[in-house]
Amino acid sequence: MKQAMTCTGVRKTYPAGIVLDGVTFSVVTGEVAGIVGRSGCGKTTLLRMIAGLTAPDTGMIERVSGPMGYVFQEPRLLPWRTARDNVALPLVAAGRTLAQARKEADRLLGGTGLSGAADHYPAELSGGMAQRVSLARALVVNPVLLLLDEPFAALDIHTKETAFDLIDGYRRAHEVAVLYVSHTPEDVARFSTRLFAVTSEKTLVEIPPMIGADLESYIRES
Amino acid sequence: MAPSSIATHIKRLVFTALGIIFFLAVWHVLAKVMPRTVMASPLDTFRALVVLMGSAMFWRHLGDTFQRLAAGFGLGAATGCVLGTVAGLRKEVRYILEPFRWFLMSVPAVVVVVIAMLWFGMGSLMTVAITAVLVAPIVYVGTMRGMDTVDVSYLETAVVYRFGIPLTLRHIYVPAITSHVVSSLVVAAGMSVRIVILAEVLGASSGIGHALSLAGTNLDIPGLFAWVFVSTALVAMIEYGLLRPVERWVTRWRT
Numbered sequence: 001m002k003q004a005m006t007c008t009g010v011r012k013t014y015p016a017g018i019v020l021d022g023v024t025f026s027v028v029t030g031e032v033a034g035i036v037g038r039s040g041c042g043k044t045t046l047l048r049m050i051a052g053l054t055a056p057d058t059g060m061i062e063r064v065s066g067p068m069g070y071v072f073q074e075p076r077l078l079p080w081r082t083a084r085d086n087v088a089l090p091l092v093a094a095g096r097t098l099a100q101a102r103k104e105a106d107r108l109l110g111g112t113g114l115s116g117a118a119d120h121y122p123a124e125l126s127g128g129m130a131q132r133v134s135l136a137r138a139l140v141v142n143p144v145l146l147l148l149d150e151p152f153a154a155l156d157i158h159t160k161e162t163a164f165d166l167i168d169g170y171r172r173a174h175e176v177a178v179l180y181v182s183h184t185p186e187d188v189a190r191f192s193t194r195l196f197a198v199t200s201e202k203t204l205v206e207i208p209p210m211i212g213a214d215l216e217s218y219i220r221e222s
Numbered sequence: 223m224a225p226s227s228i229a230t231h232i233k234r235l236v237f238t239a240l241g242i243i244f245f246l247a248v249w250h251v252l253a254k255v256m257p258r259t260v261m262a263s264p265l266d267t268f269r270a271l272v273v274l275m276g277s278a279m280f281w282r283h284l285g286d287t288f289q290r291l292a293a294g295f296g297l298g299a300a301t302g303c304v305l306g307t308v309a310g311l312r313k314e315v316r317y318i319l320e321p322f323r324w325f326l327m328s329v330p331a332v333v334v335v336v337i338a339m340l341w342f343g344m345g346s347l348m349t350v351a352i353t354a355v356l357v358a359p360i361v362y363v364g365t366m367r368g369m370d371t372v373d374v375s376y377l378e379t380a381v382v383y384r385f386g387i388p389l390t391l392r393h394i395y396v397p398a399i400t401s402h403v404v405s406s407l408v409v410a411a412g413m414s415v416r417i418v419i420l421a422e423v424l425g426a427s428s429g430i431g432h433a434l435s436l437a438g439t440n441l442d443i444p445g446l447f448a449w450v451f452v453s454t455a456l457v458a459m460i461e462y463g464l465l466r467p468v469e470r471w472v473t474r475w476r477t
Contacts, residue, residue, distance in 0.1 A: 079476075
């Protein structure tokens with residue numbers, strides 16, 4: 001296990017007010033850090049800052065060097081590239097040849113049950129299929145840090161279970177830290193090895209493991 | 223092809239054919255009511271065209287115009303694309319280029335022709351320079367507008383997966399702006415044919431414009447209309463034979 005990501009005193013303000021303040025926490029590889037909180041409390045902003053897409057006003061975010069995977073709330077697939085090429089492109093960016101990258105993409109797509117859809121364009125995929133392609137794209141780079149922002153809201157229960165199994169299998173086989181944000185307390189409670197909650201003071205606190213129903217009550221009361 | 227798209231395709235062909243028939247009918251009626259010294263009928267124009275196509279001179283004029291067009295249009299389009307891309311990426315470049323864009327899009331084409339004749343003299347260089355200078359801002363604006371419409375979420379994905387500038391340009395910007403660029407190229411293609419011919423009328427000893435000018439001077443009205451037809455056919459060839467197929471191929475992902 002090694003430190004994958006550390007936030008120290010992170011603060012972020014939008015014109016509407018303070019979103020996060022004094023956020024300090026870290027995750028190590030092998031962990032799944034579940035982050036919960038009311039809607040609009042800054043969970044997505046936190047992931048975006050960790051990914052480097054939004055800069056914090058103050059504080060410091062340190063990430064271990066190495067690839068990062070990010071499954072956004074929406075699939076964000078390039079509409080003009082096939083499912084295979086959407087998954088392959090991060091590997092091409094990492095220096096692999098297109099042929100190698102496509103081969104690896106096919107393997108990942110197979111793992112998400114999408115072998116038959118590799119040649120399809122995103123417009124030809126259902127929302128759930130597109131989100132699974134997005135997951136394959138996040139895993140294909142062998143990430144050391146995997147950010148999941150409410151990624152499975154569009155999936156049916158069976159597909160969601162398959163996706164969880166895939167991520168869990170990947171986590172056990174590789175040195176990866178997972179940050180998982182979801183509005184579904186049951187999923188977060190079951191899937192996470194540590195739990196964090198965004199409080200009404202806009203900071204992040206670690207909370208003890210609890211079952212989904214208890215976590216739901218905790219979020220409602222916090 | 224799905225039955226509904228076949229029906230749409232047939233409908234388009236039928237109505238396009240009706241449009242062409244209506245156009246020819248209006249032309250025919252106008253030719254009937256106007257003197258033969260100012261207006262040729264579609265049939266006379268067609269006969270003149272057949273005669274023209276049998277002469278070596280026709281192909282030489284056509285070849286000269288095509289070369290000037292290809293050089294001027296190609297140079298202008300390439301310049302517009304490159305500058306539009308850079309201006310789309312960097313606002314500072316956009317502000318610097320704005321006065322040039324405004325000037326070139328505001329100045330009347332004939333003024334540019336007169337100035338170019340002063341600078342470059344008569345002939346091909348002048349024609350190519352005018353065409354490039356007038357095409358570039360149109361394609362520049364189209365490319366820049368396309369760059370503005372690129373979805374930020376794709377760019378964020380590129381940041382997460384470390385695409386870098388070359389891959390981001392190739393896999394995100396270029397496919398995203400293609401429709402805008404092709405639309406501007408279509409407008410620019412029609413305009414560049416008109417500009418080349420205008421420049422040839424005013425200052426060249428070969429090409430469609432020169433032949434048009436000669437036909438007008440000799441009161442060869444069917445010949446003049448035949449050359450007009452050739453010039454419009456040139457625009458159609460560029461648009462439907464080159465630009466539209468390229469656009470369809472590049473945007474084939476739109477199912």
